[in-house]
Amino acid sequence: MAVGRLFEILYKLLNKRTITAGELAEHFEVSTRTIYRDIDTLSATGIPVYASKGKGGGISLLEGYSFNASMLTEREQEDVLAALHSLAAADYPDIHAVLHKMGMLFKKEGRQWLEVDFSPWGSEDQRRQLFPQLRQAIADSRLIQFRYYNGAGHESSRQAEPTQLLFKSKSWYLAAFCLASNAQRVFKISRMKDVVVLDSSFEPRLVAAAIDLAEEHAVRESVKITIRLSAKGAYRVFDEFDDAAITVNDDGSYTVSAVLPEGTWLYGYLLSFGDLLEAVEPERVRTSIMTQLDTMTIRLDTAALGRDLTCANNKEE
Structure with missing residues (x-):
């Protein structure tokens, strides 16, 4: 209707x-x-x-x-x-x-009291058109082709039958039947690059509820973490976690317990708190973060040393 x-x-x-x-x-x-x-x-x-x-x-x-x-x-x-x-x-x-x-x-004509834009801040026109492009591909039952980066940063080329757009935990996802995997998959739209709607059409399949598939995948690869953030991190704490997960400590800091996807994304996410982050559990997650920090320090120091040597050689010439 x-x-x-x-x-x-x-x-x-x-x-x-x-x-x-x-x-x-x-x-x-x-x-x-x-x-x-x-x-x-x-x-x-x-x-x-x-x-x-x-x-x-x-x-x-x-x-x-x-x-x-x-x-x-x-x-x-x-x-x-x-x-x-x-x-x-x-x-x-x-x-x-x-x-x-x-x-x-409703006698409310001309009132521009609401505007919705699904694209990230600073997006180019091509990025702004991605959402309506995917919506139209779903409506027309047209195959799409794209490059995709998974949570570990691995790139792959995909062709898929798009079936549904869904919003979950501050992010947009595309549910689709992936021809490479020969199975239903849920792709995070921000990781889809060079999306092209093909001329080939497909017959819609009977598939499981996309939101259930996404939930099952997330829970299967998640870990329960506990972190402590300094009082200065209040804006991040209340923006990104449910009230039930937050404990305000006597010194004004915050302890947060949450279930989050384990892997490269988690380590990058925790590192994004910078010096707001005061403690992390479990130990294996904390150890992985420390290892990544050591690797970053070595690489940055090596890059800085290389630049200094290049500048020195240029001056001698």
């Missing part, structure tokens, strides 16, 4: 009063049977819409009826518009026209 089409039919009836099913079917490029199903749906919601036969007949609203926005509370009206704004961020077809009309019905 196209919700946008229902709202637009109602909008047309409010402004034109009578319109034929054929006119609506032609406008929306659907069958008259679909239009009559839409009319039945509107009628079931309590809107007095009816169809009359004969000359001058058509689909009309009961004489004297006007759409009463008070059927929805102020909060419900805002929620409807928020959902439509989210669709607009994904470049959903014709959604801006629906937004305009709903804004007029």
